[in-house]
Amino acid sequence: MNKQILFSVTLASLTIANGNAQKQNSLERVSRQPNIILFLVDDMGWQDTSLPFWTQETHYNEVYETPNMERLAKKGMMFTQAYACNISSATRCSLITGANACRHRVTNWTLERDKATDRSSETIQVPDWNYNGVSQVPGTPNTFVGTSFVELLKQNGYHTIHCGKAHFGSIDTPGENPTHWGFEVNIAGHAAGGLATYLSEKNYGHSRDGKPYSLMAIPGLENYWGTGVFATEALTQEAIKALDRAKKYNQPFYLYMAHYAIHVPVDKDMRFYPKYVRKGLSDKEAAYASLIEGMDKSLGDLMDWVEKNGEADNTVILFMSDNGGLAAEPAWRDGTPHTQNYPLNSGKGSLYEGGIREPMIVSWPGVVAADTRCDKYLMIEDFYPTILEIAGIKNYKTVSPVDGISFMPLLKGMGDPSKGRTLVWNFPNIWGNDGPGINLDCAIRQDDWKLVYYYETGKKELFNIPDDIGEKNNVADQNPEIVTHLSKQLGNYLRATGAQRPSFKLTNKPCPWPDEI
């Protein structure tokens, strides 16, 4: 019990918390730590917005209306190469622990305890990944144990609010409940990574007797049942109530506004749906657009709250999505599958850009220059050290290494932590859908180059991302040295972080690492 391997820097954060709390007779907020809002959208693609993140305006930029994302971008910095994992669980586990998915091994989606969610294959055995998700405490099999940055925020004086989708740990594991991660308030968060329905008419997934009819019924919104309030709006109203209360506490707050939107089912948000029908969109596409604009309205409501309450100058807002837009399921979208994130290839589940590149914006008055763009790349686990740095928490201990690197230099326009850096994705799993770049693969990005490696076939693809953002031209054959270099880098990273790989059922041997072939 006394033995310990501790990672990261020197002082225990508790010490800092103590230092703060010691000023018990001071009524001033400690050193004006800024409020922080992380606005995380679910399954939102890079182009699911009227705000152009590409060099050109796309069809979808013209179709969708996200005036509040535009408003936020005017106040802050757009990031055009912000990456997450290809699947929600992996992203959220990286976010809360700071670990890359190679390390935390929650690589596919989680829901029920002790149940892997991979489709089966006749030829490939997926590894025994962490399908129970992440936890702050040991004792659960197939679980990665990490330290929550929210816990650290709380210990350092923040009032911490969770609103929406949690999806950190499987049902009946300690990670299932946001309060186990340092959140003092939990609105509607639990194990599930999706929702039964956005509709209050269906009690968000509960029958008339009040019992959930789906594991994905949204909990905690009983007051809105039958009111006609769309889930996105109900969550927003609850978040604002929590902010009203937070203001009384005279603490800096951390609001994790983790919308269930725009995950399927693509229900119609009737506040916006008719407009898109009038614009000529199909039923499905108008419904999808209504999900997006409902989410955007929520962003605007939170920005309004911050402004009306005199907190605008002291509030950092980070906007992000958790993986690419869903493009593999024709039931939910019109058009040719895997094209809905154009100019990016593929979508959610894929290691192509369509699955991992996210719309990201950060506003921080007085620190981040207004109306700017940053084309440097960064990764979802970078939010961990960045948010702690924003909060002024410089010394903290964690039970597992933090793979993320603070992007504060990018925010301040002082330095480039991306230069030469490798970003790595690993998906030794089989998701529910197939498609370009989806399943049994891993990938690495370094500067302009990206290598995708397929475990089963040994195939390697090399793309020059700035030249070929759509990843249509595999230039591996023309650049053998780059392929070798990136394969080695990728293999080293995978092994160093304890990443998993699939095996061949025929031989029971593991698939080769990318630098073994």
Place this chain on the structure above:
Amino acid sequence: MNKQILFSVTLASLTIANGNAQKQNSLERVSRQPNIILFLVDDMGWQDTSLPFWTQETHYNEVYETPNMERLAKKGMMFTQAYACNISSATRCSLITGANACRHRVTNWTLERDKATDRSSETIQVPDWNYNGVSQVPGTPNTFVGTSFVELLKQNGYHTIHCGKAHFGSIDTPGENPTHWGFEVNIAGHAAGGLATYLSEKNYGHSRDGKPYSLMAIPGLENYWGTGVFATEALTQEAIKALDRAKKYNQPFYLYMAHYAIHVPVDKDMRFYPKYVRKGLSDKEAAYASLIEGMDKSLGDLMDWVEKNGEADNTVILFMSDNGGLAAEPAWRDGTPHTQNYPLNSGKGSLYEGGIREPMIVSWPGVVAADTRCDKYLMIEDFYPTILEIAGIKNYKTVSPVDGISFMPLLKGMGDPSKGRTLVWNFPNIWGNDGPGINLDCAIRQDDWKLVYYYETGKKELFNIPDDIGEKNNVADQNPEIVTHLSKQLGNYLRATGAQRPSFKLTNKPCPWPDEI
């Protein structure tokens, strides 16, 4: 922010937490930390039980039926001289922070923010006490900032459950919500220190539209509204659901079962009320007896859960009350006021034994000898270091000094931390009722002697507690040296801990300390 004054011992508890969590692949529970249940009853007097805590069986011992307290006592150790504060808020703030009430200054009861609850006096001005309660974070006026031992339990691997009355901080302060104190689960706890009603027929204090009609409406029990389930039972059922869930987490748990019972209103728990009417009790007394037995049934249900779930050998149960039985309000009790805690004098609000001596039992199979009694005295803030020691948490930092002393030596029958120790109470306030030993006083216990000092009159009373448990014979005049010694000890403690005293309105001068007169 880096300056800090830290109290207590050396290592940051977070370090230990990290050490534990590091064993991320171990499925064993860390070092078999025991489960801990603190069963805290509200306003329960020393004789409100069939279990005799005095040397003789009393009338009330014969009238009331608490078979599960008897059952618990058979498994563990009864403490016959366990003390709390004279008022609930003071006790609960001492419990959660480890500070004596002299230090935390939450000496009267709290409810609404920035509102003192003292009755006014023509002659005396009460001090500006901490009527906003306690908090883990600074920033609220009239608030004591302390470190919660529950937070430390959580950081050291415990799953932490709050059920029932919280009453740590006033409404709209950070201390109002148990989740701000390290509780991962909060069932029905908020700022209020009482309850509107135990009756589900009255929705525990909510109108038909679901809105509370009282600041003391019990929150969070919506599922029991209109079901006929008494609040005590509803809380018990919810606690057991939380334990069922805790078991899945493979963590040690801390359950703080903080009943609203047996606080007024003295509603009838109809499961038990008729029996007491048949026994010949008056309507009021039968109702009071039913509150007691309903609470006792809850204790039994929790003991049953522990036994049925194979956790009996690894669970510590601590039974305690928060102040003496209410004896000052004829509306709620029959008989002569201030006699209902016989053989003790007075009751809740008083610094006589009737206001501060509590029924206490501790069971811990394999550690605490079964069916034993301990006559050594201890104080409510002692629970703080004791519970942390039970949990094996030896090194932790707190933002304010811990005045409590572990009673582990008493539990193990190895040593006597009470010998020569001084216990101090301070009540520079004016409560809602008058009576023996109530209002504007302070007191000290050392070995057999107890001195009570009255701020306004300067009167000093000295009692030999073993000889005169009813505090009827003031022997101050016969023992001037003891009076002087205890006055000095008391004055020193009050000043050293920053205790407050009232002032004379006429002169605007503070009342003398006990050793100044």
